[in-house]
Amino acid sequence: MNVIETKNISKLYKQADQDIKALNDVSINFKKGEFTAIVGPSGSGKTTFLNTIGGLDSPSSGKVLIDNNEITKLNSNQLIDFRLRNIGFVFQSYNLIPVLTAKENVEFIMLMQGSSKSIRDKRSVELLKSVGLDDQLNRRPNQLSGGQQQRVAVARALASKPKFVLADEPTANLDSSSTSNLLDIMSRLNKKEKMTFIFSTHDQRVIDRANRIITLEDGKILSDINVK
Amino acid sequence: MLLKIAWRNVWRNKRRSLITIAAIFIAVLLAIFLRALQLGMYDNMINNVVGSYSGYVQLHSKGYWDDKTIDNAFEVNQSVLADIQNIDGVSTILKRIQAGALSSYNDLSKFVYITGIDPENEEILTDWNKRLIEGRLLKKDSKSIIVAKGVAKYYNLKIGDTLIFIGQGYHGMQAVGAYPLQGVVDMKNPNLNNYSVFMTLPVAQDFVSAENLITNLVIDKEQYFDENKIAQVIKSKINNQSYDIMTWKEMTPELDQLIEADNAGGILIIMILYMIVTFGIFGTVLMMTQERLYEFGVLISIGMRRSKLMITLIYETILLTFTGIMSGVVVSLPIVNYFYYNPLRLFGAASAQMETAGFEPVIPFMNSYDIPLTHSLIILCISLIICVYPILIIYQLQPIKAMKR
Ligand SMILES: Nc1ncnc2c1ncn2[C@@H]1O[C@H](COP(=O)(O)OP(=O)(O)OP(=O)(O)O)[C@@H](O)[C@H]1O
Ligand SMILES: [Mg+2]
Numbered sequence A: 001m002n003v004i005e006t007k008n009i010s011k012l013y014k015q016a017d018q019d020i021k022a023l024n025d026v027s028i029n030f031k032k033g034e035f036t037a038i039v040g041p042s043g044s045g046k047t048t049f050l051n052t053i054g055g056l057d058s059p060s061s062g063k064v065l066i067d068n069n070e071i072t073k074l075n076s077n078q079l080i081d082f083r084l085r086n087i088g089f090v091f092q093s094y095n096l097i098p099v100l101t102a103k104e105n106v107e108f109i110m111l112m113q114g115s116s117k118s119i120r121d122k123r124s125v126e127l128l129k130s131v132g133l134d135d136q137l138n139r140r141p142n143q144l145s146g147g148q149q150q151r152v153a154v155a156r157a158l159a160s161k162p163k164f165v166l167a168d169e170p171t172a173n174l175d176s177s178s179t180s181n182l183l184d185i186m187s188r189l190n191k192k193e194k195m196t197f198i199f200s201t202h203d204q205r206v207i208d209r210a211n212r213i214i215t216l217e218d219g220k221i222l223s224d225i226n227v228k
Numbered sequence B: 001m002l003l004k005i006a007w008r009n010v011w012r013n014k015r016r017s018l019i020t021i022a023a024i025f026i027a028v029l030l031a032i033f034l035r036a037l038q039l040g041m042y043d044n045m046i047n048n049v050v051g052s053y054s055g056y057v058q059l060h061s062k063g064y065w066d067d068k069t070i071d072n073a074f075e076v077n078q079s080v081l082a083d084i085q086n087i088d089g090v091s092t093i094l095k096r097i098q099a100g101a102l103s104s105y106n107d108l109s110k111f112v113y114i115t116g117i118d119p120e121n122e123e124i125l126t127d128w129n130k131r132l133i134e135g136r137l138l139k140k141d142s143k144s145i146i147v148a149k150g151v152a153k154y155y156n157l158k159i160g161d162t163l164i165f166i167g168q169g170y171h172g173m174q175a176v177g178a179y180p181l182q183g184v185v186d187m188k189n190p191n192l193n194n195y196s197v198f199m200t201l202p203v204a205q206d207f208v209s210a211e212n213l214i215t216n217l218v219i220d221k222e223q224y225f226d227e228n229k230i231a232q233v234i235k236s237k238i239n240n241q242s243y244d245i246m247t248w249k250e251m252t253p254e255l256d257q258l259i260e261a262d263n264a265g266g267i268l269i270i271m272i273l274y275m276i277v278t279f280g281i282f283g284t285v286l287m288m289t290q291e292r293l294y295e296f297g298v299l300i301s302i303g304m305r306r307s308k309l310m311i312t313l314i315y316e317t318i319l320l321t322f323t324g325i326m327s328g329v330v331v332s333l334p335i336v337n338y339f340y341y342n343p344l345r346l347f348g349a350a351s352a353q354m355e356t357a358g359f360e361p362v363i364p365f366m367n368s369y370d371i372p373l374t375h376s377l378i379i380l381c382i383s384l385i386i387c388v389y390p391i392l393i394i395y396q397l398q399p400i401k402a403m404k405r
Helices: A046-053 A076-086 A102-113 A117-130 A146-159 A176-193 A204-209 B002-010 B014-054 B078-085 B119-125 B149-155 B190-195 B201-207 B227-237 B253-290 B293-301 B306-341 B348-356 B370-386 B388-395
Strands: A002-014 A019-031 A035-039 A061-066 A087-090 A164-168 A196-200 A212-217 A220-226 B057-061 B090-105 B108-117 B132-135 B145-148 B162-168 B174-185 B196-200 B216-221 B243-247
Touching (some): A019 A046, A046 A061, A046 A164, A046 A196, A076 A102, A087 A146, A146 A176, B014 B253, B014 B306, B090 B119, B108 B201, B145 B149, B149 B190, B149 B196, B190 B196, B196 B201, B227 B243, B253 B388, B293 B306, B293 B388
Parallel strands (some): B145 B174
Antiparallel strands (some): A002 A061, A212 A220, B090 B108, B090 B162, B132 B174, B162 B174
């Protein structure tokens, strides 16, 4: 079953001198449990693509279906609720609420979903344990390293039990050991919990860990390779 | 949770928040202090002159106020009295007869106003015991007189001394009499202190040969009743041809004007104060919003409703102002209370100025909870209006634009 389906999505940016096609007629499907890297040169449309399937940006034309729901039809408030319930996000940096501790950051998203205190407590500790931060529960983001912050962000993304997790260059600001540590955690969660991950990257070491590699160029799919 | 986040956000930039809170604190403190002082002063003025002596409303025969001669005295009709007593908000009605006369003692003489009063009823309007500084107060059947302290000082009178009065009686009759002194009172008002002599109503009526006549009907109101309304009702109920009904503002327009002018000045100062505070709060809220656009973008992306984000920012603004307001109110309370029980006593030029204007040079502060409440609410309203800014910003925030660096 397809978790995500895109049908001929295009994104056009009208500029004074020329129009830019950030996405050009992209049709692609993602299945549950995939661990996909989106790669391509700078400006090829990776961020635009992730924003579009994440419901943060709307395509100029085409459809995005998530679990057969056409999200391109939803209004702004419905989209926010849809993202809360279905999609986990990990951004390049500064993901966390600075005034909340690691644990509170993870709980925050469950709180917005209306989970009870006992469930929030249990699950946030569990998740932080699974990203190896059970000893940092009460630290605030500025007391954590960049790698640790990204791991909290992954834990938060999973807290809402999303259908998939989108990560736009999650390792761009990390050193190599933090990068491989984060990748280990993501791929373990992918295998153990069948969590679908889609991430964009420039980093060859990250690309090597993926089991599907989609290459974009000028807003078009250049290649789509399944590894293993 | 939103409240917790808001509270922590307030303290994210400790110095900035503290400066803002301090500004609000100072504004609230100053505003309360100024108003307690001003309103306390007015209240004292009105009370000294109006509340405890001339009454909020008076009834005279037509033309008496402009020509205060005994010939304008009138006989008060029992049914008129009953009509007035039945009006909502009227508490006490006092009959007085007043006449000017020349007083003399040994080789000194002085112009005074003799007022005939009904001692038992007067007691309801004012606590005359508080005014007595020497001797005894008038009783129903007293034949002696009491004088205000200025008169006593002028003649250097002792209890038991006899004063002689010469004046004009009703319809050209001679008014002459000699009365022993039985008490000295402090009228808390320099004008009244310099010219007042009191005797019982029958004694005074006898002195001016005006049996059963009075010149002033003093109508006192229950607390917080609007005297204008009472005057209005009286006007509609009685014969306007023969009577004038006046409120204290008409009888003592100088006092009303003085208060209005002074009050306007005070309000202007407070408005300037509030303007400064408004810009202070706005500046802080502006920065609190602008520096967090990226964070707002993340929050909306991961699924936080805009409305919840707005509420968080409103909480932040209110917490910030509320902390300032509360500290201002808490600090102002003991100060205002202190000056309520220990009125500020003016000295030097200010004191002389008040005395010539006819007031005691003391300012008891007003310790009504109205003042802190009003000013807290004003600042709270200002901060709520300021909240419009973050609300608008969040309303039109596009997460991907906000997160672009
Ligand atoms: N808001 C915008 N207005 C105009 N053009 C835009 C806008 N956002 C993106 N673009 C253009 O769309 C194209 C795709 O941009 P996108 O950010 O998706 O690339 P990317 O693959 O993520 O690049 P990078 O690897 O540098 O992050 C680029 O040519 C970019 O200049
Ligand atoms: Mg990008």
